[in-house]
Amino acid sequence: MSHLNLILRLLISLVFVVSVASCAGGKTYESTGEYFDDVAITSKVQTSILGDAKLKFFQIDVTTYKGIVQLSGFVDTPLISTRAAEVARTIKGVKMVNNSLIVK
Numbered sequence: 001m002s003h004l005n006l007i008l009r010l011l012i013s014l015v016f017v018v019s020v021a022s023c024a025g026g027k028t029y030e031s032t033g034e035y036f037d038d039v040a041i042t043s044k045v046q047t048s049i050l051g052d053a054k055l056k057f058f059q060i061d062v063t064t065y066k067g068i069v070q071l072s073g074f075v076d077t078p079l080i081s082t083r084a085a086e087v088a089r090t091i092k093g094v095k096m097v098n099n100s101l102i103v104k
Contacts, residue, residue: 030066038064041067041094042064042069044092045088048090048091049084049088055080059080060072060073060084061073069088069094069097071085071099075104076103080103081101084101
């Protein structure tokens with residue numbers, strides 16, 4: 001009976017270790033925690049853009065991957081492009097901003 005108990009404990013430990021390891025991030029994919037952090041950053045950047053009178057919310061797409069914010073879309077002036085990047089940089093958790101906004 002004790003051998004069966006030991007094997008069962010080892011199996012449970014193995015399942016636990018594998019499940020925890022699968023939640024870790026890598027170079028090409030995010031962990032669950034990183035994903036939720038990025039969703040929060042994206043929402044905060046979008047909210048800040050919406051609240052800025054100089055920016056047009058529907059012209060700017062925002063995505064975040066591992067704390068790096070990507071701005072894309074078409075804007076009316078270079079000033080708007082610069083302002084959007086400045087607004088994104090002010091958000092806590094943003095490591096870098098890639099500004100791919102194109103001026104029409």
